[in-house]
Amino acid sequence: MNLRFFDWIWHIKGSLPLAHGQSSDEVFERLDPLFRQTGTTHERTNGTLSFRKKDPAAQDKMSVFDRGVLKVENDGTGGVLNYYLSSRALLFCFLAPLLFLSFGQLTVALGTLNKPSAEAEKTAEDKKKDAKKEAERPMNPIDKALGAPAPEKPDKNKKDKKPSPTPAYVFAGIFATLYVVGRFLEQRLVKSLFKKRLLGETPVALSEPA
């Protein structure tokens, strides 16, 4: 199976043009703080930086990605930073609607299986008890004086509460929306993060001696 037709689901590809004459060492030096985070390992070889993250902190600006490769290349017009990042969080969010749809189906199936017991007829004794309960709904005089509504008589036809599949379908919708938002948002955020670091102040290690 060729993964490249659907690996866009959890991979983010992009490129950034570099300033004239910016070397790969300078580029990676500027990006270095992003890869010096808890749970992140990285290595640099010949204009390529590859990294891996395990349990990154929520405060890590690239925590949504688990691994990736950044390459400094020349596209003919000048230097370019190409990156290819992988995110299990995006994949998980893409699949989450299916999980919640299956929860919804399971709820429906369980509801069908338990129908006979749910609608089992009440015994005469239960009915007697219900009638008694209906007659006794005391209300404290303080509540009466303060104007609280009188308690409602219990609904004789009230059915047993059974779980509804609706929340599962709502969450399937929420995760589908979150996926679309996340896929575009994280692509934009990582690009602006790299851009900011590359255009930002010169790292101390690379600044010219005074």
Add this chain to the structure above:
Amino acid sequence: MDGVRVGKRVIGAESPVTVGWENLPRVEGGPLKQFVFTWFQPTVLFALLAFWYYAPNSIAKASTAIGIGIGFKVLLLTMEWFFPRHESWRLTWKELTTDLFFVGLGYTILRTVDVYIGDGAMIAAIQKAFDWDKFNWFTGLPLLVQAFMISFIFDFGQYWMHRGMHNWYPLWLTHAPHHFITQLNINKGAVGNPVELFLIGLGIGGFFDFLPRAALLAGTFGMAVSTYQHINVRFNTPRWWRFIFNTTEHHSLHHSLDYEATRSNYSGTWIFIDRIFGTCVDGEAELLGMEGGRRMSIREQMHYPFSEAWKTLKEKFGRPVTAVPAE
């Protein structure tokens, strides 16, 4: 780090914490902002209590409470976005998605399990067998007293369940994943292993569904007080409020990277339960989590209690590995 002596304990020796209300920062800004962030919490609580007290029977229903609860959370998420308590706790897409996944589990599969084998099933059995005449003394009490008692008894149970989780290893294994969160946000209360969410959900809450108004009033304390446990917003919480109720300050200490600090503030709503039993510490922390602040993935959250239990059992009862000397 020296830490601060609180009773017999030293809090903050492993990770920075602030102890004592007088040492906590206050909301900065103009008089309007100060006013809003001082009176927001009490106003919402009293407004909701008044609403549930006077709402006609056709409105005083669980479905209305669910709607208000969702709307309130959206409002608090907006407040978190515009007025974060700590920049380092700001909600990201990944954090929001992860939190909502756990919220989703609570609304779907866990609710289903609860109905069949959790407190839903137990309550149904008890309600059927109970002699309601013996309960008249309670149903005849003023509504607000009933509501307080329902909320207090429920929280009292939760206090001991939570304290038990911090003191008994098998229970701790289920609760530990929740302590790997590294920041507080509105939905973080739902993050944890499903076994824990099931255990913490076991309570008497549903037992009172034959008293809809009292139960809804009791739920208001949960919504308008407990929700603030996990919030990234600073309030100038009134002195009386923080004496009686749990706050995000109390709960941030409970989630601190400092071990001693985590052994405090166990209640969900009524912090005075902690005061009664000597486990309350007033203060706050920004650095949260366990094991140096590593964030636990959803996958590990799911298997941690079982994999850790297996590791421990293997260490205790497994065959010791003996080193073979080289010849």
